[in-house]
Every structure is written in structure tokens, then in C-alpha cells.
Amino acid sequence: GDSVTQMEGPVTLSEEAFLTINCTYTATGYPSLFWYVQYPGEGLQLLLKATKADDKGSNKGFEATYRKETTSFHLEKGSVQVSDSAVYFCAALLRVQGAQKLVFGQGTRLTINP
Amino acid sequence: DSGVTQTPKHLITATGQRVTLRCSPRSGDLSVYWYQQSLDQGLQFLIQYYNGEERAKGNILERFSAQQFPDLHSELNLSSLELGDSALYFCASSVGFRGTDTQYFGPGTRLTVL
Numbered sequence: 200g201d202s203v204t205q206m207e208g209p210v211t212l213s214e215e216a217f218l219t220i221n222c223t224y225t226a227t228g229y230p231s232l233f234w235y236v237q238y239p240g241e242g243l244q245l246l247l248k249a250t251k252a253d254d255k256g257s258n259k260g261f262e263a264t265y266r267k268e269t270t271s272f273h274l275e276k277g278s279v280q281v282s283d284s285a286v287y288f289c290a291a292l293l294r295v296q297g298a299q300k301l302v303f304g305q306g307t308r309l310t311i312n313p
Numbered sequence: 314d315s316g317v318t319q320t321p322k323h324l325i326t327a328t329g330q331r332v333t334l335r336c337s338p339r340s341g342d343l344s345v346y347w348y349q350q351s352l353d354q355g356l357q358f359l360i361q362y363y364n365g366e367e368r369a370k371g372n373i374l375e376r377f378s379a380q381q382f383p384d385l386h387s388e389l390n391l392s393s394l395e396l397g398d399s400a401l402y403f404c405a406s407s408v409g410f411r412g413t414d415t416q417y418f419g420p421g422t423r424l425t426v427l
Contacts, residue, residue: 231412231413235418240420241420242315242317242403242405242418242419242420242421243356243403243405243418244315244418245415245416245417248413248415250413288356292412292413295371296370296371298361298368298369298370299369299411299412300358300361300369300371300412301346301358301412301416302358303355303356303357304355305355306355306356
């Protein structure tokens with residue numbers, strides 16, 4: 200069935216390192232794609248989104264490009280900070296049981312060390 | 314602060330009991346969504362209401378029910394609780410019912426079933 204798969208964590212990096220978190224989806228057509236971030240003790244926040252193929256979403260230094268050829272939406276940041284430590288969720292808007300729903304990947308915990 | 318409020322923050326109860334979780338959406342938002350986040354199942358969509366009417370259903374158990382009231386707040390009722398129902402329950406809201414509308418998440422209610 201339709202699903203979202205993201206890179207397993209946890210991921211630990213040093214400050215100013217380059218970050219990539221992989222995300223791929225399985226679906227019919229080209230669903231809208233999202234990255235959410237969950238800081239400790241908080242709910243999820245939308246980080247960025249792309250609603251059609253080849254779109255690039257960006258926010259707070261993070262970027263992700265919708266690649267229909269590889270059905271991917273990898274999250275990248277050129278220089279991470281300690282404050283980026285959080286759990287990151289990739290999500291796709293999929294049609295499940297006749298209605299559009301957000302389907303999330305399993306989440307990737309990111310820890311940035313100073 | 315997303316503007317979405319959830320009460321209570323924590324709930325501890327016993328197997329077989331019934332609990333009610335409450336959610337107030339952001340001012341002006343008509344849609345409310347409920348999600349369950351657990352270690353083994355990840356983040357799963359349960360149900361969506363739009364302006365008082367059920368809009369979409371996910372993997373919600375028959376023991377669970379929800380409603381949205383005329384003032385747009387929503388309640389999620391969980392009955393005949395089992396150990397496996399222990400999880401973080403999130404509410405989210407959006408202005409409309411389209412899947413591409415940004416969903417704003419509350420801080421969650423942590424349910425522990427003993």
C-alpha cells in the first residue's frame with residue numbers, strides 16, 4: 200500500500216556539519232510532501248512542504264526537493280546547529296480509504312553536538 | 314505556541330477504564346484532526362472533523378470515538394482501555410478541510426494505561 204519511508208535514526212552530528220535525512224514514498228500519482236519537526240516536549244511543526252514535482256521547499260536553512268523520478272523528498276541543511284536537535288518526520292498526503300490523509304514516516308531523531 | 318490547546322497534558326488510568334481528551338483548535342480553524350503517536354506504530358492519523366462533521370477516518374479503533382462541538386472544540390473518547398493504548402495523542406487544526414492546508418499541532422496528551 201501507499202507509504203512513506205524515511206532514514207532510520209538516531210543521527211548524531213557535530214555543529215556546522217551537513218545534514219541529509221532521506222525520505223521516499225510509495226503512492227499512485229504525485230502526492231504533496233511535507234517535513235515536520237518535533238522539538239522535545241512539543242507537538243509537530245510544519246518545517247516545509249512541496250505540492251508538486253520539482254518544487255523545492257525551504258525554511259530556516261532546511262531544503263527539500265520533490266523528485267518524482269526517485270519518489271523522494273530528502274531533507275538537507277548545509278550547517279546544522281545545536282538548536283536543530285529534534286525528531287524530523289517526513290509525510291505525504293495520500294488517498295487512503297477514499298480520503299486524503301497525511302501519512303507519516305517513522306521519524307528520525309537528530310542530535311547535534313557542540 | 315501553535316494556538317492549539319489540549320487537555321489534560323498527562324493522564325494515568327487503568328485497563329478497562331474510559332477517558333476523554335479535549336482539544337481546542339486555533340481561532341478560525343474549522344478542521345480538527347486526531348493522531349496517535351506510539352513507539353511501535355509511529356504517528357498515525359485517527360480521524361478528522363470539519364465544522365462539526367466527520368470528514369475522514371484513519372486507523373481508529375471501534376473503542377475510540379470523537380466529536381466536534383458547535384464551538385469547534387473536539388473530544389476524543391477512549392474506552393475499554395488496554396495497555397497498548399498508552400501513547401501520545403495529538404490534536405491538530407487547519408483552516409479548511411483540504412489535505413494541503415497546513416496543520417497546526419497541539420502539545421499532546423500523554424496517556425498511560427496501567
